[in-house]
Structures are given as C-alpha cells and as structure tokens.
Amino acid sequence: MDTQPVIVFTDVTKIYPLDAGDVVALDHLSFEIQRGEFIAIMGPSGSGKSTLLNMIGCLDVPTSGDVIIDGKNIRTMTDDQLTELRRDVLGFIFQQFNLILLLNALENVQYPLILKTGETGCTDRCKEVLAAVGLTSDLWHHRPGQLSGGQQQRVAIARALVNDPEIMLCDEPTGNLDTKTGTAIMQLLTRLCREQGKTIVMVTHDPRTAEYADRVIMIEDGRIKEEA
Amino acid sequence: MSSHRLFFGLAIRNLQIHWLRSLLAAIGIIIGVVAISSMGILGNSLVLSVSDSLTDVGDSVVVTPHISFQGMTSTGTDKRITDRQLEQIRRASGNNEVVPVYAGGDRIRIGREILAASIYGVNPQDIPTLLNLETGQFLRGASGVMVGAKIAKENNLAVGSRILVGDEEAGVRVVGILAERGMGFDISPDYAIIASDQWYKDFYDVRGYDQVIVKVRNLKDIDQVKNSIDAQLNRRETEVNVYDTKAILETILETFGRISTFTMAIGGISLIVAGVSIFNVMMMSVMERYREIGILRSIGTKRAEVRSMFIYESLILGVSGSIIGGVLSFLGGYAAIAVMLQETSYLFAFSSLIQIPYGMIFGVATSILSGLYPAWKASDLRPIDALRHE
Numbered sequence A: 001m002d003t004q005p006v007i008v009f010t011d012v013t014k015i016y017p018l019d020a021g022d023v024v025a026l027d028h029l030s031f032e033i034q035r036g037e038f039i040a041i042m043g044p045s046g047s048g049k050s051t052l053l054n055m056i057g058c059l060d061v062p063t064s065g066d067v068i069i070d071g072k073n074i075r076t077m078t079d080d081q082l083t084e085l086r087r088d089v090l091g092f093i094f095q096q097f098n099l100i101l102l103l104n105a106l107e108n109v110q111y112p113l114i115l116k117t118g119e120t121g122c123t124d125r126c127k128e129v130l131a132a133v134g135l136t137s138d139l140w141h142h143r144p145g146q147l148s149g150g151q152q153q154r155v156a157i158a159r160a161l162v163n164d165p166e167i168m169l170c171d172e173p174t175g176n177l178d179t180k181t182g183t184a185i186m187q188l189l190t191r192l193c194r195e196q197g198k199t200i201v202m203v204t205h206d207p208r209t210a211e212y213a214d215r216v217i218m219i220e221d222g223r224i225k226e227e228a
Numbered sequence B: 001m002s003s004h005r006l007f008f009g010l011a012i013r014n015l016q017i018h019w020l021r022s023l024l025a026a027i028g029i030i031i032g033v034v035a036i037s038s039m040g041i042l043g044n045s046l047v048l049s050v051s052d053s054l055t056d057v058g059d060s061v062v063v064t065p066h067i068s069f070q071g072m073t074s075t076g077t078d079k080r081i082t083d084r085q086l087e088q089i090r091r092a093s094g095n096n097e098v099v100p101v102y103a104g105g106d107r108i109r110i111g112r113e114i115l116a117a118s119i120y121g122v123n124p125q126d127i128p129t130l131l132n133l134e135t136g137q138f139l140r141g142a143s144g145v146m147v148g149a150k151i152a153k154e155n156n157l158a159v160g161s162r163i164l165v166g167d168e169e170a171g172v173r174v175v176g177i178l179a180e181r182g183m184g185f186d187i188s189p190d191y192a193i194i195a196s197d198q199w200y201k202d203f204y205d206v207r208g209y210d211q212v213i214v215k216v217r218n219l220k221d222i223d224q225v226k227n228s229i230d231a232q233l234n235r236r237e238t239e240v241n242v243y244d245t246k247a248i249l250e251t252i253l254e255t256f257g258r259i260s261t262f263t264m265a266i267g268g269i270s271l272i273v274a275g276v277s278i279f280n281v282m283m284m285s286v287m288e289r290y291r292e293i294g295i296l297r298s299i300g301t302k303r304a305e306v307r308s309m310f311i312y313e314s315l316i317l318g319v320s321g322s323i324i325g326g327v328l329s330f331l332g333g334y335a336a337i338a339v340m341l342q343e344t345s346y347l348f349a350f351s352s353l354i355q356i357p358y359g360m361i362f363g364v365a366t367s368i369l370s371g372l373y374p375a376w377k378a379s380d381l382r383p384i385d386a387l388r389h390e
Helices: A049-056 A079-088 A105-117 A121-132 A147-163 A181-195 B002-017 B019-053 B083-092 B122-129 B149-154 B195-202 B219-233 B243-290 B288-297 B303-341 B354-382 B383-388
Strands: A007-016 A023-033 A038-040 A065-071 A090-093 A168-173 A199-202 A215-218 A223-227 B060-063 B068-070 B073-075 B099-112 B113-122 B131-135 B145-147 B162-165 B168-177 B192-197 B211-215 B241-246
Touching: A007 A049, A007 B083, A023 A049, A023 A065, A038 A049, A038 A181, A049 A065, A049 A168, A079 A090, A079 A105, A079 B303, A090 A147, A105 A121, A105 A147, A121 A147, A147 A181, A147 A215, A147 B192, A168 A181, A181 A199, A199 B060, A215 B168, B002 B019, B002 B303, B019 B068, B060 B131, B060 B219, B060 B243, B083 B099, B083 B211, B083 B219, B099 B122, B099 B195, B113 B122, B113 B195, B122 B211, B149 B168, B162 B211, B192 B195, B195 B243, B219 B241, B241 B243, B243 B303, B288 B303, B288 B383, B303 B354
Parallel strands: A038 A199, A038 A215, A090 A168, A168 A199, B113 B192, B145 B168
Antiparallel strands: A007 A023, A007 A065, A215 A223, B060 B211, B060 B241, B068 B073, B099 B113, B099 B162, B099 B211, B131 B168, B145 B192, B162 B168
C-alpha cells in the first residue's frame, strides 16, 4: 500500500483581492491527509473551509504555497490537466446535489465515465454503482426533478464513485436532507471509506455529521485552529 | 468520438427544452437562406434570361460611322460608310467575311394593320452569313423580302404574304421567314424586314452604308481585327466607331452579374439578422446555464468539450434551418422567377440550382460564427465562479 499522503498542503495562502481590501481566505496553511482517511473540516462561516475544499478539488489554486494532490502539484498544472485530475482522481458530492438536469439518473452517472473512457455503452458499471448506493432500478431513468433529495444525493454519490476516484470531496452532503436520509448517506460514505479505502474530505457545520470522520480539522480565519 | 456524441446529445436536449426560442432562431436562418438563395436564383435567372434574349453572336466586329457630339448637338448623324471605307475594312479584316448593311425604320402596313418596323438592306448573298432561315427561302434577287420570326408570328405573316412599305406603300412579297435570333448588337431581325441592298438603295435613295459587320472566323482574332480596322480608318481622325459584340455581351452580362450579387447581398442582410438572433439565443443559453457549466467543469469536462457542446447547438440550429431553407429556396426561387420573368425553366440551370447550396453554406457558416463567442464565453468560465452562480 502507498504510504505517501494523498493530500499535502504546504504553507498555502489564498488571497482574494477585493475593492474593499484583500481577503485572506487561507493563511499559511499546512497539513497532510493520508490515503483512506475520513476527514471532516469544520469552522464558522467565512473561516475558509470551502476555499480549502475547492483547492483540494482543483477548482481553485493557491496564491502561494503548494498543494499536492495524489503526488501532483496543482500550481504547475494546466487547466486540462486539472480537469483530468478532477475527472480521474476526485469525486465531488455537493450540498445542492448538482446533478445535470438534462440527464436522467443513469445518464448522470454515465457522464463522467464517458468523459474518461470515451465509450457510451458503459451502462453495466453505472448500474452496479447505482445499485451499490441503494438507488432502486425503477428510479434509474428518472430526471433529477423527479427524485427526492436523498435519491438525488445517492445519484450524486454514484456519479462521484463511477470513475473509482482516490478522493471524495463532500460539501455539506447532508445539508439538504432530513435526519434519517442524512444518516443513511453518512453510513454509505463511511462504508465507502472503510470497505473501498476511499479518502473522504467532508466540509460540515454539523458536529453529529463530523462524528463519522476519523479526524476533524477546525478552521478559523483561514488557519487550523485545532485537529482532533 | 463518443464524448462528441455525448455533447451532441446534450445540445439536442437543451434545444428541445427551449424549443420555442430554438425554433425562432432556426426560422431566422430559414428566412436568411431563402432570401439569399432565392435572390441568387432570381439574379442568375435574370442573367440567363438576358443572355438568351441577346443573340449569341459574340463573333462580330461592328463598324458604324462616327458621330461626334459638340455641346448639345451632334454632328455627322447623316454620315454613312463609303465604298472607300468599306474597301479599307475589307483589307483590314483579312479573310473574314465583311457584310455591309443598310439599316433604318419605316411605317409598314400588313392588311389593315399599320405598324413601325426596322428595315435592313443586305446583299442577298450575305444574308445566310448573318441569319438563319425558318421557312421559305433566302432572297435571291432584288425583289421580295424576308421577315423576322416575331413580326411574322404576331401578324400572321407567311411565305407569300404581302407587306406595304413606307408612305408610298410599295408592295413587297415575303419569300422567307427567319429563325428567331434575339436582340443583337449588329442587327435585330426578329421584328424587322430584310430586303436586298439593291431594293433598299433604290427605295430610300441612299449612298453609303449604316454599318458594316465583320464575322470573325476565329474568336481569338477578334481584337486583332478590331484594332486593324481602327488603325486603318481612324488614323488621322475618327471616321468610324469600331466595337466587338463579344465585349459588349461581356459588359452587359457583367452588369447583370453585379445586379445579381447586389440582390444576394440584400438577402445576406436577413442572414446577418438571423446570425444576431442565434448569437442572442446562445448567449441566453450560456447565461442561464452558468451553474450547469460549473457542474460539468467540476466533474471533469474540459474547456474544449464545453465549447463543443455550445457549438453543436448553433450548428444544429444552422443545419436544420439551412436544410429547410434550402427546400423552401427552391420554391421561393421558382415563385420569384415566375413572377419576375414569367419563365421558370431557368430555375433548373446548374448556375441557378447551385445558389441553394451556396445559401445553405452561408446559413451554416453564419450559425457557427454566431455561436463561437458564446461557446468561448461558456468554456472560459472558471468552474468555481460558475458553481457559485445562482
């Protein structure tokens, strides 16, 4: 097994230049996340936790410092290389589910797989993943608008999983779900971490959700306040 | 290839969801293609029509007496080409056939009908050089006349019919009817009477010819013959005007070609309007889908792939609009030339039909061009900004 950390932040600073003055979202942040870890990032609004998640997700780049994802420094990568990293190594799960409204559940899961393999006939793998996340086959051809929040989040998790990513990034994954559905989703994520060895990085406000994580990183004013 | 199929499918679905505005944008392209192609067909048919109505003689050099204009008056309108000048023309023309022609107009009576007609006097031996016979026979001597196809048809003239010419109503008998020839730059016989040179000279008491036609055997020699005549006769002063029918034909066809281009340009304006419409639809599509673009980018869609999705949308609008427009152009072109020219056979000429694919190509190109900026705008969005967009 690879013992190298899968995510490495070294003295990372992110500054947003605004007319009213620069905003320091991340302030000389350094930490490491090992493969197969389940990490919860917590902190008050504006603390920088979403910026941190976006940076791990290669959606944003640091102003200074280095971010290494799966051995690659994202500061030196082109837009296409970052996109490929998101496609192949990272899986996103959003609070708003962010499914593609034009596509049904099965097609939403197929989408990243087609991007990766270039093959449109790859439905078996998608059905397998949808079944694994607990979405019954009668819902596979439903559009997102025809699914409940919990069902949409399961589709989103299946979409994140379909390319077998190393890291799964979850932004408030239970934020739009009722308690029962939220619990089921968290149990599913925990199972993915334990059974499939996925590295999970989750941003949450909810301490009960954070309890599922192996380690909690508290952020405040762009700095790590404490790790537990 | 398959990811292209994926983005093509997404483009179709998006157009289907916004079917009304997609339809309106496609209608814009349809109108543009119909306008540009129909105008092209009409313009080309106009050129063909003019070419047909003008005689096909592009092989003649025509020499006429020089008329100079001094102030508001012209001098030399009674000038004619003399026998000496005719001889010089013959020498300058080498072994090409030289046909001197008397030309004028007079009142004629056919039965009870009185009308005006052109009257030409030509040596009977030269008539077959200039004209073709439809029925009857060519003139053999000084008596008798030949008549043009249209004057014969419209006045029921046949071989043996009698025509009274001039105020003195001198009677002449029709011996032959000419084949239709169209308007010519040398002579226009369709509404004319062709008499012998001897009859014309005696009847109108004229000396000297109104024009001399040189039929050039080899078209390559036409400029040389023209220059040679010009050099012989206009050495000291301008005695005659020399022009070749080929150059005139080319000038006229070029003029009508320009008119055709102009009418197509008017059609092109509607295509530009259609392009603006597609641009507008695509920009709306991009702005409404900021968040979707963010999602696509965040899950691994490259810029070029986002770009291709939007270009497919404009391409689908352009191709579908152009195909429908192409079909309607055929009908539009048919209607336009039926109304304007009362003759629809020109539609089936290759040079007319080719206007339809031209229009379609313009339609597709306009659509793609109109979609380029919105597609670039969509692909250039930062995924993080697009995801934050509400």
